[in-house]
Amino acid sequence: MHSQDALRTARSLPELFQQTVRRHRDRVALRRSDGGPVLTWGRYSERVERIAAGLARLGVRHGDAVALMLTNRPEFHLVDTAVLHLGATPFSVYNTSAAGQVGRLFANAGNRIVVTEKQYVPVIRAAGGALDHMVCVDDCVEGTLSLDDVEADGTGSFDFEAAWRAVGPGDLATLIYTSGTTGAPKGVELEHRALLASLRAGLALEHIAAGSRAGRLVSYLPDAHVANRYFGHYLAMATGASVTTVADPKTMAHVLPALRPTVFLGVPAFWYRLQGAVNGTLSDGSGLRSRLAAWAVSTGRAVTERHRDGRPVPAALAFRHAVAERVVLRRLRARIGLDRAVAAITGSAPINPDTVRLFLALGVQLCEGWAMSESAAGGSVNRPGEVRPGTVGRPMHDVEVRVAEDGELLLRGPTLMRGYRGDQAQTAEALDGEGWLRTGDVGNVDADGYVTILDRKKDLIINAYGKNMSPAGIENAVLAACPLLSSVVAIGDRRPYVTALATLDPAAARTFVQSRGLPGDGDIARLAGSPEIRAEVDACVERANAALSRVEQIKYLRILPTVWAPSSEELTPTSKLRRRRITEKYAGDIEELYRNASLPDG
Secondary structure, X not given: OOHHHHHHHOOOHHHHHHHHHHHHOOOEEEEEOOOOOOEEHHHHHHHHHHHHHHHHHOOOOOOOEXXXXXXXXXXXXXXXXXXXXXXXXXXXXXXXXXXXXXXXXXXXXOOOEEEEOHHHHHHHHHHOOOOOEEEEOOOXXXXXXXXXXXXXXXOOOOOHHHHHHOOOOOOEXXXXXXXXXXXXXXXXXXXXXXXXXXXXXXXXXXXXXXXXXXXXXXXXXXXXXXXXXXXXXXXXXXXXXXXXXXXXXXXXXXXXXXXXXXXXXXXXXXXXXXXXXXXXXXXXXXXXXXXXXXXXXXXXXXXXHHHHHOOOOXXXXXXXXXXXXXXXXXXXXXXXXXXXXXXXXXXXXXXXXXXXXXXHHHOOOEEEEEOOHHHOOOOEEOXXXXXXXXXXXXXXXXXXXXXXXXXXXXXXXXXXXXXXXXXXXXXXXXXXXXXXXXXXXXXXXXXXXXXXXXXEOOOOEEXXXXXXXXXXXXXXXXXXXXXXXXXXXXXXXXXXXXXXXXXXXXXXXXXXXXXOOOOXXXXXXXXXXXXXXXXXXXXXXXXHHHOOOHHHOEEEEEEOXXXXXXXXXXXXXXXOEOHHHHHHHOHHHHHHHHOOOOXXXX
Protein backbone atom coordinates (compact mmCIF):
# COMPACT_ATOMS: atom_id res chain seq x y z
CA MET A 1 0.00 0.00 0.00
CA HIS A 2 1.35 3.45 -0.96
CA SER A 3 1.73 6.01 1.84
CA GLN A 4 -1.02 8.22 0.36
CA ASP A 5 -3.36 5.21 0.19
CA ALA A 6 -2.58 4.47 3.83
CA LEU A 7 -3.31 8.09 4.75
CA ARG A 8 -6.66 7.95 3.00
CA THR A 9 -7.74 4.86 4.92
CA ALA A 10 -6.14 5.43 8.33
CA ARG A 11 -8.45 6.71 11.07
CA SER A 12 -5.65 7.50 13.50
CA LEU A 13 -1.88 7.83 13.80
CA PRO A 14 -1.57 4.37 15.43
CA GLU A 15 -3.36 2.79 12.47
CA LEU A 16 -1.05 4.69 10.10
CA PHE A 17 1.97 3.51 12.10
CA GLN A 18 0.85 -0.12 11.98
CA GLN A 19 0.34 0.04 8.20
CA THR A 20 3.84 1.45 7.80
CA VAL A 21 5.33 -1.28 10.01
CA ARG A 22 3.71 -3.95 7.83
CA ARG A 23 5.20 -2.37 4.67
CA HIS A 24 8.68 -1.59 5.99
CA ARG A 25 9.38 -3.96 8.91
CA ASP A 26 13.07 -4.47 8.03
CA ARG A 27 13.86 -0.86 7.07
CA VAL A 28 15.82 1.33 9.51
CA ALA A 29 13.44 3.55 11.48
CA LEU A 30 15.44 5.22 14.27
CA ARG A 31 19.10 5.99 14.88
CA ARG A 32 21.22 8.51 16.76
CA SER A 33 23.69 10.85 15.09
CA ASP A 34 26.32 9.93 17.70
CA GLY A 35 25.95 6.16 17.28
CA GLY A 36 24.11 3.66 19.42
CA PRO A 37 21.57 0.96 18.57
CA VAL A 38 19.70 1.18 15.27
CA LEU A 39 16.01 0.26 15.35
CA THR A 40 14.15 -1.16 12.37
CA TRP A 41 10.45 -0.48 11.99
CA GLY A 42 9.77 -4.01 13.22
CA ARG A 43 11.86 -3.51 16.35
CA TYR A 44 10.33 -0.04 16.83
CA SER A 45 6.87 -1.63 16.76
CA GLU A 46 7.80 -4.35 19.26
CA ARG A 47 9.12 -1.84 21.77
CA VAL A 48 6.10 0.42 21.30
CA GLU A 49 3.83 -2.50 22.18
CA ARG A 50 5.77 -3.29 25.36
CA ILE A 51 5.99 0.34 26.47
CA ALA A 52 2.28 0.85 25.82
CA ALA A 53 1.44 -2.20 27.92
CA GLY A 54 3.78 -1.02 30.68
CA LEU A 55 2.24 2.45 30.72
CA ALA A 56 -1.23 0.92 30.84
CA ARG A 57 -0.14 -1.01 33.96
CA LEU A 58 0.91 2.34 35.45
CA GLY A 59 -2.61 3.61 34.93
CA VAL A 60 -2.48 5.44 31.58
CA ARG A 61 -5.92 5.26 29.99
CA HIS A 62 -7.61 6.41 26.81
CA GLY A 63 -7.87 10.22 26.94
CA ASP A 64 -5.15 10.75 29.57
CA ALA A 65 -2.28 13.20 29.00
CA VAL A 66 1.36 12.08 29.33
CA ALA A 67 4.23 14.58 29.47
CA LEU A 68 7.60 14.07 27.78
CA MET A 69 10.61 16.21 28.69
CA LEU A 70 13.41 14.74 26.58
CA THR A 71 16.23 15.75 24.29
CA ASN A 72 16.06 14.54 20.68
CA ARG A 73 16.62 10.81 21.07
CA PRO A 74 14.96 7.58 19.87
CA GLU A 75 13.20 7.13 23.21
CA PHE A 76 11.04 10.16 22.45
CA HIS A 77 9.63 8.43 19.38
CA LEU A 78 9.15 5.14 21.22
CA VAL A 79 7.26 6.67 24.13
CA ASP A 80 5.24 9.20 22.13
CA THR A 81 4.08 6.47 19.74
CA ALA A 82 3.30 4.09 22.59
CA VAL A 83 1.14 6.72 24.30
CA LEU A 84 -0.71 7.32 21.02
CA HIS A 85 -1.49 3.60 20.79
CA LEU A 86 -3.28 3.83 24.14
CA GLY A 87 -5.54 6.58 22.85
CA ALA A 88 -3.81 8.91 25.30
CA THR A 89 -2.31 12.31 24.53
CA PRO A 90 1.48 12.75 24.60
CA PHE A 91 2.83 16.28 24.79
CA SER A 92 6.38 17.60 24.89
CA VAL A 93 7.87 20.18 27.23
CA TYR A 94 10.62 22.58 26.15
CA ASN A 95 13.83 21.49 27.84
CA THR A 96 14.67 25.09 28.70
CA SER A 97 11.50 25.53 30.75
CA ALA A 98 11.77 26.70 34.35
CA ALA A 99 10.05 24.81 37.16
CA GLY A 100 7.21 27.32 37.38
CA GLN A 101 6.55 27.05 33.65
CA VAL A 102 6.55 23.26 33.81
CA GLY A 103 4.13 23.37 36.72
CA ARG A 104 1.68 25.55 34.79
CA LEU A 105 1.78 23.21 31.78
CA PHE A 106 1.15 20.17 33.96
CA ALA A 107 -1.76 21.91 35.66
CA ASN A 108 -3.31 22.70 32.27
CA ALA A 109 -2.66 19.27 30.75
CA GLY A 110 -3.66 17.30 33.85
CA ASN A 111 -1.01 14.61 33.30
CA ARG A 112 -0.14 12.20 36.11
CA ILE A 113 2.96 10.73 34.42
CA VAL A 114 6.06 12.34 32.94
CA VAL A 115 8.80 10.61 30.93
CA THR A 116 12.12 12.41 31.17
CA GLU A 117 15.90 12.26 31.61
CA LYS A 118 18.03 12.45 34.73
CA GLN A 119 19.07 16.05 34.02
CA TYR A 120 15.47 17.33 34.15
CA VAL A 121 14.34 15.48 37.29
CA PRO A 122 15.17 18.39 39.66
CA VAL A 123 13.16 20.85 37.53
CA ILE A 124 10.16 18.51 37.39
CA ARG A 125 10.27 17.89 41.13
CA ALA A 126 10.47 21.62 41.77
CA ALA A 127 7.45 22.12 39.49
CA GLY A 128 5.24 20.30 41.97
CA GLY A 129 1.89 18.94 40.86
CA ALA A 130 0.11 15.65 41.43
CA LEU A 131 2.37 13.23 39.56
CA ASP A 132 1.88 9.51 40.11
CA HIS A 133 5.01 8.37 38.28
CA MET A 134 8.20 9.76 36.80
CA VAL A 135 9.96 7.58 34.21
CA CYS A 136 13.66 8.13 33.43
CA VAL A 137 14.93 6.91 30.07
CA ASP A 138 18.63 7.13 30.94
CA ASP A 139 20.24 6.84 34.37
CA CYS A 140 18.13 5.57 37.22
CA VAL A 141 17.22 8.23 39.77
CA GLU A 142 15.86 7.42 43.21
CA GLY A 143 12.10 7.72 43.26
CA THR A 144 11.73 7.21 39.51
CA LEU A 145 11.09 4.24 37.24
CA SER A 146 13.39 3.29 34.39
CA LEU A 147 12.06 2.80 30.88
CA ASP A 148 13.40 -0.76 31.10
CA ASP A 149 11.16 -1.27 34.14
CA VAL A 150 8.15 -0.01 32.20
CA GLU A 151 8.91 -2.30 29.24
CA ALA A 152 9.48 -5.30 31.52
CA ASP A 153 6.05 -4.77 33.05
CA GLY A 154 4.48 -4.72 29.59
CA THR A 155 4.60 -8.47 29.03
CA GLY A 156 1.24 -9.46 30.51
CA SER A 157 -2.18 -9.97 28.94
CA PHE A 158 -2.76 -6.36 27.85
CA ASP A 159 -4.80 -6.25 24.59
CA PHE A 160 -2.57 -3.93 22.59
CA GLU A 161 -4.45 -4.30 19.30
CA ALA A 162 -7.80 -3.54 20.88
CA ALA A 163 -6.31 -0.41 22.48
CA TRP A 164 -4.96 1.13 19.27
CA ARG A 165 -7.96 0.12 17.19
CA ALA A 166 -10.15 2.02 19.67
CA VAL A 167 -8.36 5.30 18.82
CA GLY A 168 -10.57 7.46 16.60
CA PRO A 169 -10.18 10.54 14.38
CA GLY A 170 -11.61 12.86 17.04
CA ASP A 171 -9.30 11.75 19.84
CA LEU A 172 -6.55 14.15 20.89
CA ALA A 173 -3.19 13.22 19.38
CA THR A 174 -1.12 15.89 21.11
CA LEU A 175 -0.99 19.22 22.87
CA ILE A 176 1.34 21.86 21.47
CA TYR A 177 2.02 24.63 23.94
CA THR A 178 2.51 27.81 21.93
CA SER A 179 5.46 29.77 23.21
CA GLY A 180 3.70 33.14 23.00
CA THR A 181 5.70 36.37 23.11
CA THR A 182 3.37 37.66 25.83
CA GLY A 183 1.25 35.86 28.40
CA ALA A 184 1.15 32.22 29.40
CA PRO A 185 1.48 29.48 26.74
CA LYS A 186 -1.78 28.15 25.34
CA GLY A 187 -2.33 24.42 24.89
CA VAL A 188 -3.24 23.78 21.25
CA GLU A 189 -5.40 20.64 21.06
CA LEU A 190 -4.72 18.69 17.85
CA GLU A 191 -6.87 15.71 16.95
CA HIS A 192 -5.74 12.67 14.97
CA ARG A 193 -7.85 13.79 12.00
CA ALA A 194 -6.09 17.18 11.88
CA LEU A 195 -2.62 15.63 11.83
CA LEU A 196 -3.66 13.07 9.22
CA ALA A 197 -5.06 15.88 7.07
CA SER A 198 -1.80 17.80 7.46
CA LEU A 199 0.21 14.74 6.41
CA ARG A 200 -2.03 14.27 3.38
CA ALA A 201 -1.48 17.93 2.46
CA GLY A 202 2.29 17.61 2.85
CA LEU A 203 2.59 14.40 0.85
CA ALA A 204 0.42 15.85 -1.91
CA LEU A 205 3.49 18.02 -2.62
CA GLU A 206 5.84 16.07 -4.88
CA HIS A 207 9.08 17.31 -3.32
CA ILE A 208 8.04 16.29 0.19
CA ALA A 209 6.63 12.98 -1.05
CA ALA A 210 9.76 12.21 -3.09
CA GLY A 211 12.09 13.23 -0.28
CA SER A 212 10.17 11.09 2.20
CA ARG A 213 10.26 8.08 -0.12
CA ALA A 214 14.03 8.55 -0.43
CA GLY A 215 13.89 8.16 3.27
CA ARG A 216 16.18 10.23 5.52
CA LEU A 217 14.76 12.68 8.06
CA VAL A 218 16.43 14.50 10.95
CA SER A 219 15.00 15.35 14.37
CA TYR A 220 16.98 18.14 16.00
CA LEU A 221 14.58 20.98 16.80
CA PRO A 222 12.49 20.82 19.99
CA ASP A 223 9.77 18.17 19.84
CA ALA A 224 7.57 20.64 21.71
CA HIS A 225 7.45 22.54 18.39
CA VAL A 226 4.90 21.30 15.85
CA ALA A 227 7.37 21.65 12.95
CA ASN A 228 9.84 19.12 14.35
CA ARG A 229 7.04 16.81 15.40
CA TYR A 230 5.77 16.91 11.80
CA PHE A 231 9.05 16.62 9.86
CA GLY A 232 10.94 14.49 12.38
CA HIS A 233 8.24 12.14 13.69
CA TYR A 234 4.79 12.02 12.06
CA LEU A 235 6.11 12.15 8.48
CA ALA A 236 8.13 8.99 9.10
CA MET A 237 4.98 7.23 10.38
CA ALA A 238 3.35 7.91 7.02
CA THR A 239 6.25 6.98 4.74
CA GLY A 240 8.58 4.58 6.51
CA ALA A 241 11.49 7.03 6.31
CA SER A 242 14.33 6.72 8.82
CA VAL A 243 14.78 9.38 11.49
CA THR A 244 18.18 10.36 12.87
CA THR A 245 18.03 12.19 16.19
CA VAL A 246 20.55 14.92 17.03
CA ALA A 247 20.66 15.54 20.78
CA ASP A 248 22.49 18.87 20.60
CA PRO A 249 21.03 21.20 17.93
CA LYS A 250 24.17 23.35 18.10
CA THR A 251 26.07 20.54 16.37
CA MET A 252 23.62 20.35 13.47
CA ALA A 253 25.76 22.20 10.93
CA HIS A 254 28.69 19.91 11.75
CA VAL A 255 26.82 16.59 11.55
CA LEU A 256 24.65 17.46 8.54
CA PRO A 257 27.28 16.41 5.95
CA ALA A 258 27.32 12.92 7.47
CA LEU A 259 23.51 12.66 7.69
CA ARG A 260 22.69 13.97 4.17
CA PRO A 261 18.92 14.16 4.75
CA THR A 262 16.44 13.97 1.87
CA VAL A 263 13.87 16.14 3.68
CA PHE A 264 15.23 18.88 5.90
CA LEU A 265 13.63 21.74 7.80
CA GLY A 266 15.86 24.55 9.01
CA VAL A 267 14.88 27.68 10.89
CA PRO A 268 16.22 30.96 9.40
CA ALA A 269 19.05 31.18 11.95
CA PHE A 270 20.37 27.85 10.68
CA TRP A 271 20.30 28.98 7.05
CA TYR A 272 22.07 32.22 8.00
CA ARG A 273 24.88 30.20 9.58
CA LEU A 274 25.23 28.09 6.45
CA GLN A 275 25.12 31.25 4.36
CA GLY A 276 27.99 32.67 6.41
CA ALA A 277 30.02 29.50 5.78
CA VAL A 278 29.32 29.64 2.04
CA ASN A 279 30.16 33.34 1.85
CA GLY A 280 33.38 32.61 3.70
CA THR A 281 34.29 30.13 0.97
CA LEU A 282 33.48 32.68 -1.74
CA SER A 283 35.56 35.44 -0.16
CA ASP A 284 38.42 33.33 1.19
CA GLY A 285 41.36 35.15 -0.36
CA SER A 286 41.96 35.71 -4.05
CA GLY A 287 43.01 32.17 -4.96
CA LEU A 288 41.74 30.19 -7.93
CA ARG A 289 39.42 28.08 -5.78
CA SER A 290 37.53 31.06 -4.32
CA ARG A 291 37.29 32.76 -7.73
CA LEU A 292 35.96 29.54 -9.26
CA ALA A 293 33.38 29.20 -6.46
CA ALA A 294 32.27 32.82 -6.90
CA TRP A 295 31.94 32.28 -10.67
CA ALA A 296 29.87 29.12 -10.17
CA VAL A 297 27.47 30.78 -7.72
CA SER A 298 27.15 33.81 -10.00
CA THR A 299 26.30 31.47 -12.87
CA GLY A 300 23.74 29.71 -10.70
CA ARG A 301 22.16 33.06 -9.84
CA ALA A 302 21.86 34.00 -13.51
CA VAL A 303 20.09 30.74 -14.32
CA THR A 304 17.69 30.87 -11.35
CA GLU A 305 16.80 34.50 -12.10
CA ARG A 306 15.84 33.55 -15.65
CA HIS A 307 13.79 30.62 -14.41
CA ARG A 308 12.05 32.87 -11.89
CA ASP A 309 11.21 35.48 -14.54
CA GLY A 310 10.06 32.88 -17.08
CA ARG A 311 12.85 33.74 -19.49
CA PRO A 312 14.69 31.11 -21.54
CA VAL A 313 18.25 30.17 -20.59
CA PRO A 314 20.65 30.79 -23.51
CA ALA A 315 22.68 27.79 -24.65
CA ALA A 316 25.97 29.39 -23.61
CA LEU A 317 24.68 30.09 -20.09
CA ALA A 318 23.23 26.57 -19.85
CA PHE A 319 26.63 25.15 -20.78
CA ARG A 320 28.43 27.30 -18.20
CA HIS A 321 25.90 26.22 -15.60
CA ALA A 322 26.45 22.54 -16.42
CA VAL A 323 30.20 23.06 -15.93
CA ALA A 324 29.63 25.00 -12.70
CA GLU A 325 27.33 22.24 -11.43
CA ARG A 326 29.80 19.47 -12.23
CA VAL A 327 32.94 21.20 -10.97
CA VAL A 328 31.74 23.33 -8.03
CA LEU A 329 28.08 23.49 -7.06
CA ARG A 330 27.43 19.82 -6.32
CA ARG A 331 30.59 19.72 -4.22
CA LEU A 332 29.48 22.78 -2.27
CA ARG A 333 26.12 21.12 -1.59
CA ALA A 334 27.89 17.96 -0.42
CA ARG A 335 30.17 20.00 1.86
CA ILE A 336 27.19 21.46 3.71
CA GLY A 337 25.27 18.15 3.67
CA LEU A 338 22.42 19.09 1.34
CA ASP A 339 23.45 17.27 -1.84
CA ARG A 340 20.60 14.78 -1.47
CA ALA A 341 17.94 17.14 -0.09
CA VAL A 342 14.89 16.75 -2.30
CA ALA A 343 12.90 18.97 0.04
CA ALA A 344 14.76 21.79 1.84
CA ILE A 345 12.37 23.93 3.82
CA THR A 346 12.62 27.03 5.96
CA GLY A 347 9.94 28.21 8.34
CA SER A 348 9.05 29.22 11.91
CA ALA A 349 10.08 32.83 11.21
CA PRO A 350 10.58 35.05 8.14
CA ILE A 351 13.83 34.64 6.22
CA ASN A 352 15.72 37.21 4.18
CA PRO A 353 14.90 36.69 0.45
CA ASP A 354 18.58 37.11 -0.48
CA THR A 355 19.41 34.06 1.63
CA VAL A 356 16.86 32.04 -0.34
CA ARG A 357 18.36 33.32 -3.61
CA LEU A 358 21.84 32.21 -2.55
CA PHE A 359 20.74 28.64 -1.88
CA LEU A 360 18.76 28.55 -5.12
CA ALA A 361 21.97 29.56 -6.90
CA LEU A 362 23.76 26.67 -5.15
CA GLY A 363 21.14 24.28 -6.49
CA VAL A 364 19.32 23.88 -3.16
CA GLN A 365 15.63 24.49 -3.77
CA LEU A 366 15.04 26.26 -0.47
CA CYS A 367 11.28 26.54 -0.04
CA GLU A 368 9.93 28.94 2.54
CA GLY A 369 6.70 27.89 4.19
CA TRP A 370 4.23 29.24 6.74
CA ALA A 371 2.05 27.41 9.22
CA MET A 372 1.07 27.46 12.87
CA SER A 373 0.71 25.12 15.80
CA GLU A 374 -3.00 25.85 15.55
CA SER A 375 -3.02 24.50 11.98
CA ALA A 376 -1.05 21.30 12.74
CA ALA A 377 1.75 22.49 10.39
CA GLY A 378 -0.72 22.91 7.53
CA GLY A 379 -0.39 26.22 5.70
CA SER A 380 1.38 27.42 2.58
CA VAL A 381 4.75 26.59 1.04
CA ASN A 382 6.84 27.27 -2.05
CA ARG A 383 7.45 24.45 -4.50
CA PRO A 384 10.81 23.62 -6.17
CA GLY A 385 11.10 25.30 -9.54
CA GLU A 386 8.39 27.76 -8.53
CA VAL A 387 10.09 29.46 -5.56
CA ARG A 388 9.35 33.15 -5.19
CA PRO A 389 11.76 34.56 -2.59
CA GLY A 390 10.00 36.85 -0.16
CA THR A 391 6.80 34.78 -0.22
CA VAL A 392 5.74 31.68 1.71
CA GLY A 393 4.33 30.04 -1.39
CA ARG A 394 0.82 28.85 -2.13
CA PRO A 395 -1.64 27.12 0.20
CA MET A 396 -1.32 23.37 0.66
CA HIS A 397 -4.00 20.87 -0.32
CA ASP A 398 -7.39 21.62 1.30
CA VAL A 399 -6.02 24.76 2.99
CA GLU A 400 -7.59 28.15 2.29
CA VAL A 401 -5.97 31.54 2.97
CA ARG A 402 -7.62 34.93 2.67
CA VAL A 403 -6.97 38.48 3.84
CA ALA A 404 -9.29 40.18 6.34
CA GLU A 405 -10.25 43.83 6.00
CA ASP A 406 -7.54 44.88 8.45
CA GLY A 407 -4.85 42.94 6.56
CA GLU A 408 -4.74 39.93 8.89
CA LEU A 409 -4.32 36.57 7.17
CA LEU A 410 -7.07 34.06 7.89
CA LEU A 411 -6.60 30.31 7.43
CA ARG A 412 -9.17 27.52 7.12
CA GLY A 413 -8.97 23.79 6.54
CA PRO A 414 -9.24 20.30 8.04
CA THR A 415 -5.88 20.67 9.81
CA LEU A 416 -7.10 23.22 12.36
CA MET A 417 -7.04 22.65 16.10
CA ARG A 418 -10.00 21.71 18.24
CA GLY A 419 -9.20 24.72 20.41
CA TYR A 420 -7.04 25.88 23.31
CA ARG A 421 -7.15 23.50 26.26
CA GLY A 422 -9.37 24.81 29.01
CA ASP A 423 -9.73 28.26 27.45
CA GLN A 424 -12.98 28.83 25.58
CA ALA A 425 -12.51 32.61 25.46
CA GLN A 426 -9.13 32.40 23.69
CA THR A 427 -10.51 29.72 21.38
CA ALA A 428 -13.44 31.91 20.38
CA GLU A 429 -11.06 34.80 19.77
CA ALA A 430 -8.88 32.67 17.46
CA LEU A 431 -11.58 30.75 15.54
CA ASP A 432 -14.61 32.48 14.04
CA GLY A 433 -18.03 30.98 13.37
CA GLU A 434 -17.13 30.07 9.77
CA GLY A 435 -14.06 28.07 10.76
CA TRP A 436 -11.43 30.69 9.92
CA LEU A 437 -8.35 30.90 12.12
CA ARG A 438 -7.13 34.41 12.90
CA THR A 439 -3.40 33.90 12.42
CA GLY A 440 -2.15 37.20 13.84
CA ASP A 441 0.02 37.63 10.74
CA VAL A 442 -0.40 40.58 8.39
CA GLY A 443 0.10 39.82 4.72
CA ASN A 444 -1.34 39.54 1.25
CA VAL A 445 -2.19 36.95 -1.40
CA ASP A 446 -1.31 37.77 -5.01
CA ALA A 447 -3.18 36.84 -8.19
CA ASP A 448 -1.21 33.57 -8.47
CA GLY A 449 -2.08 32.55 -4.93
CA TYR A 450 1.34 33.26 -3.39
CA VAL A 451 1.14 34.37 0.23
CA THR A 452 3.43 37.10 1.58
CA ILE A 453 3.85 37.69 5.31
CA LEU A 454 4.52 41.32 6.14
CA ASP A 455 4.64 41.10 9.92
CA ARG A 456 2.85 40.10 13.05
CA LYS A 457 -0.35 42.08 13.47
CA LYS A 458 0.76 43.61 16.76
CA ASP A 459 4.44 44.04 15.90
CA LEU A 460 4.32 46.71 13.19
CA ILE A 461 6.47 49.77 13.76
CA ILE A 462 4.67 53.07 13.15
CA ASN A 463 7.26 55.82 13.30
CA ALA A 464 6.86 59.44 14.37
CA TYR A 465 5.68 60.34 10.86
CA GLY A 466 3.01 57.64 10.73
CA LYS A 467 4.95 55.37 8.38
CA ASN A 468 4.41 51.64 8.86
CA MET A 469 7.41 49.30 8.86
CA SER A 470 8.03 45.61 9.44
CA PRO A 471 10.60 45.11 12.21
CA ALA A 472 11.10 41.50 11.08
CA GLY A 473 12.12 42.67 7.60
CA ILE A 474 14.70 45.05 9.05
CA GLU A 475 16.02 42.45 11.49
CA ASN A 476 16.36 39.76 8.84
CA ALA A 477 18.29 42.13 6.57
CA VAL A 478 20.85 42.66 9.35
CA LEU A 479 21.04 38.99 10.36
CA ALA A 480 21.58 37.93 6.76
CA ALA A 481 24.37 40.49 6.36
CA CYS A 482 26.10 39.80 9.67
CA PRO A 483 26.93 36.24 10.82
CA LEU A 484 28.46 37.71 13.99
CA LEU A 485 25.01 38.51 15.37
CA SER A 486 22.64 36.05 17.00
CA SER A 487 19.64 38.32 17.68
CA VAL A 488 18.56 41.74 16.44
CA VAL A 489 15.54 43.73 17.54
CA ALA A 490 14.52 46.82 15.59
CA ILE A 491 13.20 49.79 17.59
CA GLY A 492 11.28 52.70 16.15
CA ASP A 493 7.63 52.74 17.16
CA ARG A 494 6.59 56.41 17.54
CA ARG A 495 10.27 57.34 17.12
CA PRO A 496 11.90 59.59 14.52
CA TYR A 497 14.15 56.87 13.11
CA VAL A 498 15.01 53.20 13.51
CA THR A 499 17.63 51.89 15.92
CA ALA A 500 18.45 48.35 17.01
CA LEU A 501 19.68 46.24 19.88
CA ALA A 502 21.77 43.20 19.04
CA THR A 503 23.54 40.30 20.69
CA LEU A 504 26.57 38.44 19.39
CA ASP A 505 26.72 34.81 18.36
CA PRO A 506 29.41 33.70 20.86
CA ALA A 507 30.95 31.03 18.61
CA ALA A 508 31.06 33.32 15.55
CA ALA A 509 32.54 36.18 17.57
CA ARG A 510 35.28 34.00 19.06
CA THR A 511 36.14 32.61 15.62
CA PHE A 512 36.30 36.16 14.27
CA VAL A 513 38.84 37.38 16.83
CA GLN A 514 40.89 34.18 16.67
CA SER A 515 41.12 34.25 12.88
CA ARG A 516 42.53 37.76 13.08
CA GLY A 517 45.00 36.98 15.85
CA LEU A 518 43.28 39.38 18.22
CA PRO A 519 43.60 39.03 22.00
CA GLY A 520 40.58 37.88 23.93
CA ASP A 521 39.45 35.16 26.32
CA GLY A 522 36.02 34.70 24.74
CA ASP A 523 34.17 36.69 27.41
CA ILE A 524 31.01 37.92 25.69
CA ALA A 525 31.06 41.33 27.38
CA ARG A 526 34.63 41.98 26.21
CA LEU A 527 33.80 40.71 22.73
CA ALA A 528 30.83 43.10 22.57
CA GLY A 529 33.20 45.97 23.37
CA SER A 530 35.88 44.92 20.87
CA PRO A 531 36.63 47.78 18.39
CA GLU A 532 37.28 45.23 15.63
CA ILE A 533 33.95 43.49 16.17
CA ARG A 534 32.22 46.87 16.37
CA ALA A 535 33.74 47.87 13.04
CA GLU A 536 32.70 44.60 11.41
CA VAL A 537 29.13 44.90 12.71
CA ASP A 538 28.93 48.52 11.52
CA ALA A 539 30.04 47.44 8.04
CA CYS A 540 27.38 44.72 8.06
CA VAL A 541 24.67 47.19 9.11
CA GLU A 542 25.75 49.48 6.28
CA ARG A 543 25.33 46.62 3.80
CA ALA A 544 21.93 45.76 5.28
CA ASN A 545 20.82 49.39 5.10
CA ALA A 546 21.61 49.41 1.39
CA ALA A 547 18.86 46.81 0.93
CA LEU A 548 16.31 48.77 2.99
CA SER A 549 14.25 51.83 2.21
CA ARG A 550 15.52 55.07 3.72
CA VAL A 551 12.88 55.11 6.45
CA GLU A 552 13.75 51.51 7.45
CA GLN A 553 17.49 52.03 7.70
CA ILE A 554 19.11 51.61 11.10
CA LYS A 555 20.72 54.81 12.33
CA TYR A 556 22.29 53.41 15.52
CA LEU A 557 22.82 49.86 16.77
CA ARG A 558 23.94 48.83 20.24
CA ILE A 559 25.70 45.49 20.83
CA LEU A 560 24.60 44.26 24.24
CA PRO A 561 27.20 42.56 26.46
CA THR A 562 25.04 39.49 26.99
CA VAL A 563 23.57 36.43 25.28
CA TRP A 564 19.84 35.87 24.79
CA ALA A 565 19.01 32.19 25.17
CA PRO A 566 15.74 30.42 24.27
CA SER A 567 13.19 30.56 27.10
CA SER A 568 14.86 33.66 28.52
CA GLU A 569 13.25 36.99 29.33
CA GLU A 570 14.07 38.09 25.77
CA LEU A 571 13.33 34.97 23.70
CA THR A 572 10.59 32.37 23.61
CA PRO A 573 11.58 28.67 23.55
CA THR A 574 11.51 28.86 19.72
CA SER A 575 13.74 31.98 19.77
CA LYS A 576 11.03 34.47 18.83
CA LEU A 577 11.62 37.94 20.24
CA ARG A 578 9.64 38.96 23.31
CA ARG A 579 9.47 42.54 22.07
CA ARG A 580 7.50 44.07 24.90
CA ARG A 581 9.78 42.57 27.54
CA ILE A 582 12.90 43.65 25.64
CA THR A 583 11.74 47.25 25.36
CA GLU A 584 10.95 47.29 29.08
CA LYS A 585 14.16 45.63 30.23
CA TYR A 586 16.46 47.63 27.96
CA ALA A 587 14.60 50.93 28.17
CA GLY A 588 17.76 52.72 29.31
CA ASP A 589 19.79 51.43 26.35
CA ILE A 590 17.02 52.40 23.97
CA GLU A 591 16.69 55.91 25.38
CA GLU A 592 20.43 56.35 25.03
CA LEU A 593 20.14 55.53 21.32
CA TYR A 594 17.65 58.41 20.92
CA ARG A 595 19.17 60.91 23.33
CA ASN A 596 19.49 64.41 21.86
CA ALA A 597 18.12 63.11 18.57
CA SER A 598 16.80 65.66 16.13
CA LEU A 599 13.94 64.78 13.85
CA PRO A 600 15.27 64.02 10.37
CA ASP A 601 13.18 64.65 7.30
CA GLY A 602 10.42 62.05 7.19
